[in-house]
Amino acid sequence: MSVAIEYYVLLSMALFCIGLFGILTRRNALMFLMSVEIMLNAANINLIAFAFYHGNLTGQVFALFTMALAAAEVAVGLGIILVLYRNFRDVDVTVPTTMRW
Amino acid sequence: MEGLFDYAPAIALFPLAAFVIALAFGNYLPKKGAIPGIVATGGSLALSLAMLAAVAGGEEGYYHDTLYTWAAGDAASEVGPEGIEFTFGILIDPLAALMLVIVSLISFLVHVFSLGYMNDEGETGLPRYYAGLGLFTFSMLAFVYADNLLMAFMFFELVGLCSFLLIGFWFRTRSAPSAAKKAFLVTRFGDYFFLIGVIAIAATFGTLQFAGNDSFIAAAEAAIDGNEQLFGFGAETWVTITALLVLGGVVGKSAQFPLHTWLPDAMEGPTTVSALIHAATMVAAGVYLVARMFGYYALSPTALAIVAFVGGFTALFAATMGCVKDDVKQVLAYSTISQYGYMMLGLGVGGYVAGVFHLMNHAFFKALLFLGAGAVIILMHHEQNMWKMGGLKDKAPVTYWTFVAGALALAGIIPFSGFWSKDEILYDALIVGLEEPLILAAYAMGLVAVFFTGFYTFRMVFLTFHGKPRSEAAEDPHGVGWSIKLPLLTLGVLAVVAGIANLAPVYKLTGIELTFLESWLEGGLEGTTYVAYTELLGDVYDTGFIGTESTTVLIAAGLSLALAFSGAGVAWKLYNVPEPVRHTEKLGGAYDVLRSNYYQDEYQVWLAEGLTLPLARAADRFDQTVIDGTVDGVSTASLFGSDRVKRIQTGIVTNYAALLVTGFIVLLIVLGILGGWFV
């Protein structure tokens, strides 16, 4: 007896919305990064759930790719945040607007 | 004899070679290019004389050959063949042979004269001068024996270029370049019409040949006989239109009213140039062209009448202006305009022989007068104002006597050459005028001009040579050498005796055959002979006599002689005194008008500087503001728009994310509505 696919989708949607909410409301860059991670993982859950549901492994393979990508993204993102902090003494994303136009 | 004609191209090519040599090596040559020029024009003269002999002695009496095809192609003409060929060819018939001799002779003499006038006076830039003369002689000779209208046009333009270069010879002054520019521009304006005429004739008849069966003249005659419609006009109207278009070039080059204004200014050039180009040859190109395609004009009575009227008017108009000038060259310039008016009058009334005759005589005596004036200018240490001269008669006898010979010819005093030709022109005008009122008016103007001619000619002679010296230079004139005297003497003899060529009045009165020129011009190609023209003219003009032919001849000759003598007499009375005065106050307001050349220059300058230039500036302003403004406006609008739009780029990541999400949701909703999800 396995869990019905709807619950996975609901979970993934909830996670995605949490992540989106975080991006839209938070100003701290670290929180941003974490929100993005949550959204990625929401996608991962979807991929794996549907892979299981359809009975092939493509989705799982994609999830692996996504994780690797997320790791890389975190590395780059943290690097940016460090530079941001060094330059502005702050990790608030609304402060550095010097590159807008 | 006929084999000689194979060398005809060399007539023009000799001076071309001289041009190249003078331009390339002039600075290293002993006389700075004069010697190649003299040799080349001497060669041309010898060959031209040979051509004259060949034409006279040959069986056919002409030479006509196409040498080179410039371009060929298909073009549908109105009545001619489908294809057209633009060629260079040579046509040496009696008219061309005569003109070749005149041009090469005068060019040769001017080259010789230049040794004294330019080299001995220490001018700089002489290679340029001789190169210009060489190029001019080349172009002029090629123009003279051109066998088609396009070739004639091309060399017609080239002589204009040479005129520009030589008028502007002293380019370091302000006036010479200005005069050169004016000369080229005004003649260019005439040539504009000429070029339209050339193109229209080519597009109509599919040929531009002057002579032969496939000439445009023959084609035009056939079209008129066949009552063809050409470009929506009747054939005769169209021939008139095209003939008048070509006449535009003639009026410009031969300095006829209203395009005569450049010629007096052209006197800024060296006097030798004035003698060669602006008196004897280039200015003659226009009149020569009318004579060359006389058959075409003879097809259109209207065109002929306009030629005659313009000529008669110009003759009088220019002669009156010549009466008040102080500069000896200016007097001669106006006299040149006036004399070419006579030739136009002669041709216009159908006096083909008379016109050509006067062309020849005028070339001799006017070149003589200009060269004489050049000699005077040297004598006077480059002073041209006649009021500072006087008393040169005894100090420079050769110059004086040759000058007087030229003056007598110009004034039309019997038996000097000018009398015979001018009288013949006036006689031809009179007999036509008795039937045609318009021509009678032209005749009357020509007749009145005789008086003024006599007056200004002798005013010039008396002021220059008679009386007491009125300046230091006149008291102690500079001597002149053989290179100046030799051309003067040659031309002086010609000015005296050239009239023998056609003593038409003598023939008409006594029946003695002394009309050599007339019988000379009766030869040549069929259709271009005097005989053919006489036939054509029979349809155009009726002629009448006062009493009999003899009385008419006597009346015409008597009238013009009397007027010439009275003009000269008035000049004698007023100016042949030790201390002449101006006498201009007697003219009153007329003096100002004459002095200002009837304000012809003013209005033409106004056309250029008062009308065209402001118009050009207005166009420029329009271009910079409206047209370029629109272009710049487009870029300004884009810049402004993007400046507004770029503000959504706040730099705050949250806003971007919000935009992304909103956009995504909007997209979903739109797709949903379109896809019918909400139904």
Add this chain to the structure above:
Amino acid sequence: MMIEALIAVALVGALVTFIAPNRIAGKLAFAISLIPAALSLWMFTVFDGSGNALLDGELAFESQMEWIQLGDYTISWFVGLDGISLPLVVLTTVLTTLAIMSSWTPIDDRESQFYGLLLFIEANLIGVFTALDFFVWFIFWEAVLIPMYLLIGVWGGPRRKYAAIKFFVYTNVASLLMFGAFITLVFGLGDAVTSFALPEVASAMLDGGPEGFLGVGGSTLASIVFVAMFLGFAVKVPIVPFHTWLPDAHVEAPTPASVLLAGVLLKMGTYALLRFNFTMFPEQVEAYAIPIAAIAVISVIYGAMLALAQTDLKRIVAYSSVSSMGYVILGLIAYTQFGVGGATFQMVSHGLISGLMFMAVGVIYNATHTRMVTDMSGMADRMPVAVGILVAGAFGYMGLPLMSGFFGEFTIFFGAFGAEQLPYSELFTPLAMFGIVIVAGYLLFALQRTVFGPYHLETDYEVGRAPLHDVAPMFVLLGIIILLGVAPELIFEMITDAVDPILENGGEL
């Protein structure tokens, strides 16, 4: 493979020059440019093509290979020469060589890049005149803009950025219009074409034309495409009122760039007009004859009037180019052998003469550092040879007989007068011909004020005779101009041979 060799030599030469030291770049580029020049002259002598490249003509040096398959359409590398393109290729190679020589004096900054770009332009120009596949042609067409943009923008005068951007954007937007129009046409032709090869498109156009596209009917589509392409090329030519980029570009461009810009780049526009509009759309040419002729006349007269109002020598020559290109349009729209043939001849002739004029003005500028008519007079006193050539060039521009300009203008006028295709041609032609009077007016005024009169110069420079390498290219150009004026059949014969097939489809032959 000769055409590929031409392009390759110029391209490789550009690269080599680009990395060469500045010191030798000028001489090196000159030496390299001699190869394409010699090669193209050799091609000129052995040319054996006949007919029109787009209309089943025998191409010379043809070369074709498949390149990309794009859906139903094949794109191939397709080049070849006919009587229209060959003279223009020779013009390009010769003028580039001379332009390189004429830059030795004025260019003293980043030479290797400058000469590299000149060679790069040459390669692309050869491509434009030889390519017979639309894609290949378009790549070259657009690629010409880049080096010219840089030449103006880097080595130009004080307002170089403005001029360069204006030039680039203006002509590029026009290209976009033309590109869109042509692609639409190809789609509109439907199954009739399976490639972008110009001969194929041309024959499809002449065998019935487009079926329609996106709900627009065939003949309407053809008219829209015709107008859009005409406008696209009109900017390049340039035709009034799309001409305003030209004077700015010329004034700011360094002399050699001006030489190429006026000498060859403007001919791209008229060449393309002839290849596309006047070859593929005979019906539309007839339908739009009057407005196009009117534009041509306006270009001639208005351009000449603008030139009359200028005081900058380069602006005078620039506006007179507008005027001269108006003649070309008039010749094209006449649609007769002499009209179209004369227009093609005039392209070559104007390339030579305007190149000469810009060089001569450049030489004077090198010496005086001013181009303003009001700043100088009597230059003939100090630099007689250069001024002599300037005067000769000016008379060439005025259409002096026995120089090439006269033949071009005369044949255009003759071809246009009474052309059946063109209503009121007897009125249009004399109106346009009045340009020959105005051109004499402004050039003689300019000459009178600058080179004649007493010597005077506003700027503080010592003016001496121009060096030989400045004068030599002008002598060569003058020689060619006179040669073509005396013996125009040298190229006119092959031009008419290539023009005739065009006229068989609609014009007057």
